Amino acid sequence: MDLGLKDRVYVVTGASRGLGHATARELVADGAKVVVSGRDGKSVADAAAALGGNAVGVPADNADPDTARLLVETARSRFGRFDGVLVSVGGPPAGSAESTTDEQWSAAFESVFLGAVRLARTAAAELTEGGVIAFVLSSSVHEPVNGLTISNGLRPGLAGFAKSLADEVAPRGVRVVGLLPGRIDTDRLRELDALGGDPAASRAANEARIPLRRYGTPEEFGRAAAFLLSPAASYLTGVMLPVDGGARRGF
Numbered sequence: 001m002d003l004g005l006k007d008r009v010y011v012v013t014g015a016s017r018g019l020g021h022a023t024a025r026e027l028v029a030d031g032a033k034v035v036v037s038g039r040d041g042k043s044v045a046d047a048a049a050a051l052g053g054n055a056v057g058v059p060a061d062n063a064d065p066d067t068a069r070l071l072v073e074t075a076r077s078r079f080g081r082f083d084g085v086l087v088s089v090g091g092p093p094a095g096s097a098e099s100t101t102d103e104q105w106s107a108a109f110e111s112v113f114l115g116a117v118r119l120a121r122t123a124a125a126e127l128t129e130g131g132v133i134a135f136v137l138s139s140s141v142h143e144p145v146n147g148l149t150i151s152n153g154l155r156p157g158l159a160g161f162a163k164s165l166a167d168e169v170a171p172r173g174v175r176v177v178g179l180l181p182g183r184i185d186t187d188r189l190r191e192l193d194a195l196g197g198d199p200a201a202s203r204a205a206n207e208a209r210i211p212l213r214r215y216g217t218p219e220e221f222g223r224a225a226a227f228l229l230s231p232a233a234s235y236l237t238g239v240m241l242p243v244d245g246g247a248r249r250g251f
Helices: 018-029 041-051 067-079 102-126 151-171 188-194 199-206 219-228
Strands: 009-012 033-038 054-061 084-087 134-135 175-181 240-243
Touching: 009 018, 009 067, 018 033, 018 041, 018 219, 033 041, 033 067, 041 054, 054 067, 067 102, 084 102, 084 219, 102 134, 102 151, 134 151, 134 219, 151 175, 151 240, 175 219, 188 199, 219 240
Parallel strands: 009 033, 009 084, 033 054, 084 134, 134 175, 175 240
Antiparallel strands: none
């Protein structure tokens, strides 16, 4: 299936590794050009180099108010157009409701929530018909994940923002979508599995609760994200797509 991605230009944040990088890789493989960002300059440069000549890396922190404008301008200056953005950011620190500090809440709000809002708002003002804004959220949008109190608090609110924005920009032909990864086999998830002291036992227990009986791969997530970003998904907006092996039981 031709997704219609050839020569389209996307910004992908949090793309030095994990789900953001997997998505950037799928976009480039289907002919798109990408601006990839992340906080660590060397990691971003290495990620862009691995993607080849249709990618450029920009060291940038989503919490910085200037990041959104920088990334859009880079897309236009390097590749001549701007067709969409995938807003991905590393997960906030694990912790319980009682132990999480005000400082942790504030830092996560700036990066995970407000930074994403700024990127989406800037993109919405720049995109024309056929443009798309996608958010990497979490299964915590629908139900809390044990030990991830900050994510449980912020991701549902961001999903609400995304759906509100979808309604506002749809008359202009701009789409807004969200992806809700469940247990995808990334470094972040391995770190979380290790918190209980026995990563193998934790993984086995979690896989037993997934109908497909396994964790997903970053590549599988990347293909789903690339589809939602593509013109092939032109009649999908305001949707929150679980990428979780069937773990979500509700509609």
